[in-house]
Amino acid sequence: MSRVPLLVRIILAIILGTFIGLIVPEGAIELFATFTGLFGNFLNFVIPLIIIGFIAPGIASIGKGAGKMLGITAGLAYLSTVLAGVAAYLVARNLYPSILSRQDAGEMTNPEESLIESSFTVEMTPIMDVMAALIFSFLLGVGMTAVKGDTLYNVMAEFRSIIHKVIENIIIPLLPFHIFGIFANMSYAGQVATILSVFAKVFVMIIILHLIYLISVYGIAGALHRANPFHLLKKLAPAYFTALGTQSSAATIPVTLKQTKSIGVKEKVADFSVPLLANVHLAGSTITITSCAMAVLYMQGQATTFMDVLPFVLMLGVTMIAAPGVPGGAVMAAVGLLESMLGFSSVMVSLMIALYLAQDSFGTATNVTGDGAITTIANRLIGKKKDVETVHNEQAG
Template sequence: MLQKTSLPFKLLLILLFVGLFGNLLNETTINFFYSISVIFKECLSFLLPFIVFSFITTGILSFKKNAPLVLGILLSCVLVSNAVVAFFSYFAGITLLPLLTVKIDATQMITTESMQPIFAITLPKLLSSFQAMLAAIICGMGLSFYPVPNIESGIKNLKSIIELIINSLFIPILPLYVLGFLLEINHQGVFMQLFQTYGKTFALIILLQFIVIFCIYLIAAQFNLKKAVHYIQVAMPSYLTAFGTMSSTATIPVTVQCAEKNTGNSALSAMATPILANIHLLGDAISTPMLALVTLFVFTGVMPDATTYSVFVLFFCVNMLAAAGVPGGGIFVMHPILISILGFNDVMISIITTLYILQDGLGTAGNVMGDGALMIIINKILKRLKIS
């Protein structure tokens, strides 16, 4: 019964458990669960470079040299869309979040001594995620122009193995990972304050997603309101499917059907949908920056400046290549960027991971709806260029 329960619902149960019963547990019990979380984090950190390399490389290889002009237009539209929406989130965040959130007293976090895990393991750091990302880009581009079937097959097999490990091992025990860090946060006395603060942020994220989805369909309809509403109605089955499965890739068959109806171009729909499911993440471009901004503000009381955030967006757009195929993958691959650019610590990482996955159904649905709108836009560009 519990295995069939959705991941967001499990995490919601964890939040309720910590809020209601966290104070009843003794320190030894809390430390035990915290130790499990620390080990989980160490294993994930070890695996992350392999996730980044295999997922980005296979994403690039999917482009090959077929229809290079179409793919070039597709990639340009994706990058512009992801970046524009991420910057929209930034300006909305720096304007509204200070009015919605309350800064946590940093001294409370500092004076409360962090727990030392009862048991821990240390795994070697073979490669940083940044190095893995660079290697993936170089390898993927090289293999696209000079194919080596054995190497390509090996990389795809590596991706399949990693997906199997994550989906069959990491994702099922993810609530346990979250439980340990949340119990420690509750032990420090700031859990309820965090919960109250982020509640308003969820409402803001949902509102911004609806605004952005409507705007991108309005652009796709060339600002014809009636046509935009029609496009949205046709695409709605893909939205509901993505919300239920929390997976853009699992929704591909439905997305293709909806895109065919909205574009009348079956070839473009069949080719573009799997690519967009991997790299065009409109919902994530809202939720990830917003959750990052509010977490940073809650813990430090400050927002990143435009220059720092621009670097964050650059890495965000590249790292989204590695996000597909794994529930919550969009936040896992951002861990190194959140730490190195925005200065996140372990507690902040565990909080944003939990909150991201709680809203992942809505975020994924937003991603899929964005895919449908972008295919309409690309189809119209191709028609203007007389590319069939």
Template structure:
């Protein structure tokens, strides 16, 4: 919550500086914005490489048909939630942002004092393919040395995100909104993106309602009762902004829904890592909004968003546990499939972090619906084994 406060403070500071700050201060802020963007571009392939490789490699620690079902359900829920968000977003977001546009370039003579050329070690596509190749290979071979390398690289990059990128993000956001203020687009931008975040929150609850209705109808459990029992986990996740930190509460609440202890103890920690329906909804709806207000990006349509949603369901499995982790992990997909530049990525980060607590809460509450199917499958498996 402190991060959200600092992001809001960065937006306010950017608006005030764009209106009244002297040129020397504005140019200094623009210089920081450019340097941060270059550093982010450098870090993105490393984030993709180590997080996805480590995330896939870890999945081999459990095995069996129950694991396969859990992964299929999590991926289906995440991608279908993103698809719903895309359909609704393509219909509604253009009307919300119809009078909003990001400045294509700084409209004044003011320029950054300097810029550094920091080329990334590899491009996005190479990092993605390498991460999948080695992640699957480590999972199949059980190579401890490569797994330790992947986990060590992930820990280093996660520390860099937590200690450098995330703390510096409010200053970068201040630079973006300073530029928009000078361009005269900041008022419409703030209004439009506030409405987009309300739309995202509405879609969270729509998807949760559909999940619990479907799981209740297929398993014979009362959907409203099951959803009500998961509300303590929802609000705990909203307060902690962490699915992992909410696991004890989630396990306790699922047992109120008569989920067997063995299933909840297995499925909930795994779903906390791989089920990201709320994150997918927000990332998709915010991506549509950012594309529509950025003149350099092509207009979105469902066919261009489908590969993004499909890839997003895989990449955010490896999201770090820090605030904004899903957005950080999705940056590579945003750039490679949707053509986002550093400014568009920065705006996405600001939008995502503004609702990160509610996206996490949706992820956690959705786990309670999926675990009902998993529990029913486990019961059927036990019956099948019993009568063999």
């Protein structure tokens, strides 16, 4: 099974999970849910370790260039997120009057409420949350650079090797089974399909926006590296489909990191940027949240202007950094902004959460796939690196 490409395994897991969820009894779904719950808890435990293991030694190995790399990567991520949100608003403002003219908000429920729960759980409390891991990694990396000693750096380098082994020997092999269980549970519950049928037009628009965004950002990356953007996108496809199942940018870090390196990004840049971007670059989620928020407002008969939405998008790009690497984290982080800046009532917030969670995985998949492009762009801006197309040719040979 290990010889089967990861992308093929992921697609098979999604297809089989969707169909098997329609025909198996509840007991089987509970068994799947138990595995996904245990594996999900393990992922949540490992995620802070992945961040520390990659970012801290990454900063230290870059040395004086760390500040430049951090500034470029974070700046690109924020710019990408804000532009994605603005584009989503402009499209929604022009299309919703025609595609939602006959829609009714109706009665919606949270799709996760109908999912089968696991028969038992094993608590695997992370040593720290994602934001704490990011801050600790920055402090540790900058500190190792300032001290200029080798002892702690060697320890962190060995720690990174351990994390690599965990990723390669545990996480990657079990991911398809995790994705299978998630899709089987969602298919059995049926709630997500109901919501998707009601808001099909909005979701189609969102997915098209996701694709346009990815083509655009990979077009820029391809132009900078003189590479075919669609070849780059194809390389990142396993990360996209992994995120469809895990619904977590952070949980998809191992796959995103592996595929980003395969397109010729320097290892030091990838090890630093990919874990960082998994937590600060949420362009796909911003497109989804902005589009869904505009749909809820339109269906409630509330008009908005560009100047109403722009501050919301600007703050959203910052607030979602605190979103945990779990399904629905982005929309939960955005609830406060929806209430304070767009005037959402409790009913509107509930509807918004239902809308978002029904297709959370597509926004997350766009986030992580976009991470590969942002890392590639940062790779070029930081300095002259090996040409991506040359790497393709070398690998093909």
